[in-house]
Amino acid sequence: xxxxxxxxxxxxxxxxxxxxxxxxxxxxxxxxxxxxxxxxxxxxxxxxxxxxxxxxxxxxxxxxxxxxxxxxxxxxxxxxxxxxxxxxxxxxxxxxxxxxxxxxxxxxxxxxx
Amino acid sequence: xxxxxxxxxxxxxxxxxxxxxxxxxxxxxxxxxxxxxxxxxxxxxxxxxxxxxxxxxxxxxxxxxxxxxxxxxxxxxxxxxxxxxxxxxxxxxxxxxxxxxxxxxxxxxxxx
Numbered sequence: 001x002x003x004x005x006x007x008x009x010x011x012x013x014x015x016x017x018x019x020x021x022x023x024x025x026x027x028x029x030x031x032x033x034x035x036x037x038x039x040x041x042x043x044x045x046x047x048x049x050x051x052x053x054x055x056x057x058x059x060x061x062x063x064x065x066x067x068x069x070x071x072x073x074x075x076x077x078x079x080x081x082x083x084x085x086x087x088x089x090x091x092x093x094x095x096x097x098x099x100x101x102x103x104x105x106x107x108x109x110x111x112x113x
Numbered sequence: 114x115x116x117x118x119x120x121x122x123x124x125x126x127x128x129x130x131x132x133x134x135x136x137x138x139x140x141x142x143x144x145x146x147x148x149x150x151x152x153x154x155x156x157x158x159x160x161x162x163x164x165x166x167x168x169x170x171x172x173x174x175x176x177x178x179x180x181x182x183x184x185x186x187x188x189x190x191x192x193x194x195x196x197x198x199x200x201x202x203x204x205x206x207x208x209x210x211x212x213x214x215x216x217x218x219x220x221x222x223x224x225x
Contacts, residue, residue: 009153030211042203043156043216088155098144098163098210100171103155 002027004091006104014112016078021107023072023089030099031092032072034063036085037106043088046074079111115139119204119217126194126224134189134220136204144207145187146214149173149200156203162187163210194224 003026013019023032031050035043047056049065049072056063060083062075072089090103120135138145146161148171158171162181176198178190187206191198201221205214 004155033213042218045213045215048213090156092211094211097169098161100158100161101146101156101214102172103148103157105153105155 002029002091002093002102004089004102004104006087006089006107008107009105010108010110012110012112013076013079015080018078019076021074021076021087021089021109023074023104025070025072025091025102027070027093028067029070029091030094032065033090033092033101034061034072034074035088035090037088038085046087076109081111081113084109084111117204117206117215117217119202119220121220122218123221124223126191126222128194128196128224130194131190131192132194134191134202134204134222136187136189136217137185138187138206138215139185140206140208140215141184142206142208142215143184144210144212144214145181146171146205147177147179147187147189148203148205149198150203150219151200159189159202191222194222196224198222199224 034046047063052067054065060077065072086106086108088106090101117138147159148156160179162168204217207214
């Protein structure tokens, strides 16, 4: 059974600081996604990581994937208040009946002015 | 663009009642899926479909039925609602299995 664990689950940080969210998963995967969710809203796709060593960046967020360690990171650079949200990683595996996404518990990020 | 549309947005049911959560997409996506989101647990896969006429169970299928008679629609049926089914339900679609998923706005269901 695929398990996906994120840490920390709650993160409070000051504007301008850097921090990293970690996503560990228990078995091999085909793809790894990072999503953002604002309170009461749907999920917004941030990044999809396909292969070992993949790195993607968008603004102050950078995601990376180490398939050998079964670890993905989401690094936040010089945080701003607008980044406050819950961030989910999700691991996708292809099975004979179709692909299946397994989500982590989410990291609730609060950026304080 | 409509994308993935879920109805209703909010629903309160009494224990034992049945209802259908609707999900429609206008992107001609083959793959559709339903998730439930509970506090502290992330999203969990209920059922999914790789195309019209084909459905399969996810991680937490008990108490839910699905069918896929058209490419556009993927309704989720609760046959006899229970308080444990109080949750936020998300429908998602993607072009094919394994492609990036697009999520609907969610349905917040309360069973009393």
